[in-house]
Amino acid sequence: MVGARLVALLRGINVGTAKRVAMADLRSLVEELGYSDAVTLLNSGNVVFSAGKADVREAAARIEKGLRQKLGVSARVIALSASELDAVVRRNPLLKLADNPSRLLVGIAENAEDLSRLGPVVEKDWGKEKLAPGTAGAARAVYMWVPEGVIASKLSAAVNKALGEGATFRNWATMLKLNEMARPQDR
Numbered sequence: 001m002v003g004a005r006l007v008a009l010l011r012g013i014n015v016g017t018a019k020r021v022a023m024a025d026l027r028s029l030v031e032e033l034g035y036s037d038a039v040t041l042l043n044s045g046n047v048v049f050s051a052g053k054a055d056v057r058e059a060a061a062r063i064e065k066g067l068r069q070k071l072g073v074s075a076r077v078i079a080l081s082a083s084e085l086d087a088v089v090r091r092n093p094l095l096k097l098a099d100n101p102s103r104l105l106v107g108i109a110e111n112a113e114d115l116s117r118l119g120p121v122v123e124k125d126w127g128k129e130k131l132a133p134g135t136a137g138a139a140r141a142v143y144m145w146v147p148e149g150v151i152a153s154k155l156s157a158a159v160n161k162a163l164g165e166g167a168t169f170r171n172w173a174t175m176l177k178l179n180e181m182a183r184p185q186d187r
Contacts, residue, residue: 003036003052005082005182008063009108010045010075011168019073021045029066035059041177045075046170048082048181056081060110076165078108080140082182087137089179092172094132094143101172105144107159112139114166121158129155142167 008030013019023040030038030049038049051059060079067073080088088106098104109115115133122131128148134141146153170178 003050005184006035006049006051006056006059006079007082007085007178007182008045008047008049008060008077008079009168009170010047010063010067010077011165013045013073013075019075021067021071021073021075023047025071029070030063032070033062033066039181041181042174044170044174046174046178048178056084076110076168078110078168080108082179082184084137084140085175085179085182088134088141089175091135091138091141092143093135094130094145097130098145098172100147101176103146103149104172105146105150105156105169106172106175107142107144107163107167107169109140109142109163109167111166114163115140115142117162117166118142118159121155121162124158126155129153131155131159144169 013021023043026047027038027040030047035049035051038047040047056079060077064077067075094104130145132143144155144159146156150156
Protein backbone atom coordinates (compact mmCIF):
# COMPACT_ATOMS: atom_id res chain seq x y z
CA MET A 1 0.00 0.00 0.00
CA VAL A 2 1.29 3.45 -0.89
CA GLY A 3 0.06 6.49 1.05
CA ALA A 4 -3.15 7.11 2.90
CA ARG A 5 -6.42 5.31 2.21
CA LEU A 6 -9.22 7.50 0.89
CA VAL A 7 -12.85 6.80 0.07
CA ALA A 8 -14.67 8.52 -2.80
CA LEU A 9 -18.47 8.52 -2.93
CA LEU A 10 -20.04 9.34 -6.30
CA ARG A 11 -23.46 10.94 -6.07
CA GLY A 12 -26.33 9.73 -8.21
CA ILE A 13 -24.63 7.25 -10.53
CA ASN A 14 -26.17 3.98 -11.72
CA VAL A 15 -29.61 4.98 -10.51
CA GLY A 16 -32.04 3.91 -13.21
CA THR A 17 -30.62 4.37 -16.70
CA ALA A 18 -28.91 7.72 -16.13
CA LYS A 19 -25.25 8.28 -15.35
CA ARG A 20 -24.09 4.72 -15.91
CA VAL A 21 -20.53 3.96 -14.79
CA ALA A 22 -19.04 0.47 -14.79
CA MET A 23 -17.08 -0.16 -11.61
CA ALA A 24 -14.15 -1.54 -13.64
CA ASP A 25 -14.05 1.79 -15.49
CA LEU A 26 -14.17 3.68 -12.19
CA ARG A 27 -11.27 1.66 -10.77
CA SER A 28 -9.27 2.21 -13.98
CA LEU A 29 -9.98 5.95 -13.91
CA VAL A 30 -8.85 6.28 -10.30
CA GLU A 31 -5.62 4.42 -11.06
CA GLU A 32 -5.04 6.46 -14.27
CA LEU A 33 -5.20 9.55 -12.05
CA GLY A 34 -2.16 8.25 -10.18
CA TYR A 35 -3.86 6.60 -7.22
CA SER A 36 -3.33 2.94 -6.41
CA ASP A 37 -5.01 -0.11 -4.95
CA ALA A 38 -8.48 0.99 -6.09
CA VAL A 39 -11.36 -1.27 -5.05
CA THR A 40 -15.07 -0.64 -5.50
CA LEU A 41 -18.08 -1.67 -3.46
CA LEU A 42 -21.42 -2.38 -5.04
CA ASN A 43 -22.45 -0.73 -8.28
CA SER A 44 -23.28 2.64 -6.79
CA GLY A 45 -20.03 4.58 -6.95
CA ASN A 46 -18.02 3.71 -3.87
CA VAL A 47 -14.28 3.47 -4.41
CA VAL A 48 -11.53 3.01 -1.83
CA PHE A 49 -7.97 3.75 -2.92
CA SER A 50 -4.49 4.72 -1.77
CA ALA A 51 -3.12 8.20 -2.31
CA GLY A 52 0.47 9.30 -1.87
CA LYS A 53 -0.85 12.61 -0.59
CA ALA A 54 -4.02 12.51 1.53
CA ASP A 55 -5.78 15.61 0.18
CA VAL A 56 -9.40 14.48 0.07
CA ARG A 57 -10.75 17.59 -1.64
CA GLU A 58 -8.14 17.42 -4.38
CA ALA A 59 -8.83 13.70 -4.90
CA ALA A 60 -12.57 14.35 -5.17
CA ALA A 61 -12.05 17.17 -7.68
CA ARG A 62 -9.68 15.08 -9.79
CA ILE A 63 -12.05 12.10 -9.89
CA GLU A 64 -15.01 14.35 -10.68
CA LYS A 65 -13.08 15.96 -13.56
CA GLY A 66 -11.90 12.56 -14.80
CA LEU A 67 -15.46 11.24 -14.83
CA ARG A 68 -16.52 14.12 -17.09
CA GLN A 69 -13.51 14.02 -19.38
CA LYS A 70 -12.89 10.29 -19.73
CA LEU A 71 -16.28 8.70 -19.09
CA GLY A 72 -18.62 11.51 -20.12
CA VAL A 73 -20.48 11.42 -16.79
CA SER A 74 -21.13 14.45 -14.62
CA ALA A 75 -21.44 13.42 -10.98
CA ARG A 76 -20.55 15.04 -7.68
CA VAL A 77 -17.73 13.24 -5.89
CA ILE A 78 -17.27 13.56 -2.15
CA ALA A 79 -14.17 12.03 -0.60
CA LEU A 80 -13.04 11.39 2.93
CA SER A 81 -10.00 9.87 4.58
CA ALA A 82 -10.09 6.44 6.16
CA SER A 83 -9.72 8.03 9.60
CA GLU A 84 -12.60 10.42 8.91
CA LEU A 85 -14.79 7.52 7.77
CA ASP A 86 -13.86 5.58 10.90
CA ALA A 87 -14.92 8.55 13.06
CA VAL A 88 -18.22 8.78 11.17
CA VAL A 89 -18.88 5.11 11.89
CA ARG A 90 -17.82 5.25 15.56
CA ARG A 91 -19.85 8.38 16.34
CA ASN A 92 -23.24 7.36 14.95
CA PRO A 93 -25.78 8.59 17.54
CA LEU A 94 -28.70 6.64 16.07
CA LEU A 95 -27.38 3.09 16.49
CA LYS A 96 -29.53 2.32 19.53
CA LEU A 97 -32.65 3.45 17.69
CA ALA A 98 -32.09 1.77 14.33
CA ASP A 99 -32.85 -1.92 13.87
CA ASN A 100 -32.48 -2.14 10.08
CA PRO A 101 -29.13 -1.11 8.51
CA SER A 102 -30.75 -0.45 5.13
CA ARG A 103 -32.96 2.25 6.69
CA LEU A 104 -30.22 3.92 8.70
CA LEU A 105 -28.54 6.38 6.36
CA VAL A 106 -25.37 8.40 6.65
CA GLY A 107 -24.89 11.51 4.56
CA ILE A 108 -21.49 12.97 3.90
CA ALA A 109 -21.39 16.64 2.95
CA GLU A 110 -18.70 18.19 0.84
CA ASN A 111 -18.20 20.79 3.58
CA ALA A 112 -19.35 20.75 7.21
CA GLU A 113 -20.76 24.25 6.68
CA ASP A 114 -23.24 22.82 4.14
CA LEU A 115 -24.99 21.03 6.98
CA SER A 116 -26.00 24.37 8.49
CA ARG A 117 -28.77 24.41 5.86
CA LEU A 118 -30.39 21.61 7.85
CA GLY A 119 -31.19 23.91 10.81
CA PRO A 120 -34.99 24.01 10.32
CA VAL A 121 -35.08 20.31 9.41
CA VAL A 122 -33.18 19.31 12.56
CA GLU A 123 -35.51 21.38 14.76
CA LYS A 124 -38.72 19.82 13.42
CA ASP A 125 -40.31 16.77 15.04
CA TRP A 126 -40.38 13.99 12.43
CA GLY A 127 -42.16 11.39 14.57
CA LYS A 128 -40.47 7.99 14.23
CA GLU A 129 -37.98 9.37 11.73
CA LYS A 130 -34.85 10.91 13.25
CA LEU A 131 -32.04 13.17 12.08
CA ALA A 132 -28.76 13.78 13.90
CA PRO A 133 -25.86 15.93 12.73
CA GLY A 134 -22.36 14.56 13.22
CA THR A 135 -20.09 15.80 15.98
CA ALA A 136 -16.37 16.51 16.22
CA GLY A 137 -14.40 14.20 13.98
CA ALA A 138 -17.55 13.47 12.00
CA ALA A 139 -18.57 17.08 11.33
CA ARG A 140 -19.34 16.43 7.64
CA ALA A 141 -21.78 13.63 8.53
CA VAL A 142 -25.50 13.60 9.10
CA TYR A 143 -27.33 10.49 10.30
CA MET A 144 -30.91 9.70 9.33
CA TRP A 145 -33.26 6.96 10.52
CA VAL A 146 -36.14 6.31 8.12
CA PRO A 147 -37.97 3.23 9.49
CA GLU A 148 -40.49 3.12 6.64
CA GLY A 149 -37.79 3.49 3.96
CA VAL A 150 -36.41 6.37 1.90
CA ILE A 151 -39.20 6.48 -0.68
CA ALA A 152 -41.90 6.98 1.96
CA SER A 153 -39.77 9.35 4.05
CA LYS A 154 -40.77 12.99 4.41
CA LEU A 155 -37.59 13.58 6.40
CA SER A 156 -35.43 12.26 3.56
CA ALA A 157 -37.19 14.55 1.08
CA ALA A 158 -36.66 17.56 3.35
CA VAL A 159 -32.97 16.72 3.87
CA ASN A 160 -32.37 16.26 0.14
CA LYS A 161 -34.13 19.53 -0.62
CA ALA A 162 -32.01 21.39 1.96
CA LEU A 163 -28.68 19.88 0.90
CA GLY A 164 -29.17 19.51 -2.84
CA GLU A 165 -26.08 18.02 -4.42
CA GLY A 166 -23.90 19.08 -1.50
CA ALA A 167 -24.10 15.64 0.14
CA THR A 168 -24.41 11.99 -0.75
CA PHE A 169 -26.00 9.25 1.33
CA ARG A 170 -25.18 5.60 1.94
CA ASN A 171 -26.95 3.06 4.12
CA TRP A 172 -25.33 1.84 7.31
CA ALA A 173 -24.36 -1.57 5.91
CA THR A 174 -22.48 0.11 3.06
CA MET A 175 -20.72 2.50 5.43
CA LEU A 176 -19.56 -0.41 7.59
CA LYS A 177 -18.21 -2.27 4.53
CA LEU A 178 -16.43 0.83 3.24
CA ASN A 179 -14.91 1.42 6.67
CA GLU A 180 -13.57 -2.13 6.73
CA MET A 181 -12.17 -1.78 3.19
CA ALA A 182 -10.46 1.50 4.07
CA ARG A 183 -8.63 0.22 7.14
CA PRO A 184 -4.89 -0.05 6.70
CA GLN A 185 -3.81 -3.61 6.06
CA ASP A 186 -1.07 -5.46 4.28
CA ARG A 187 -1.97 -5.56 0.62
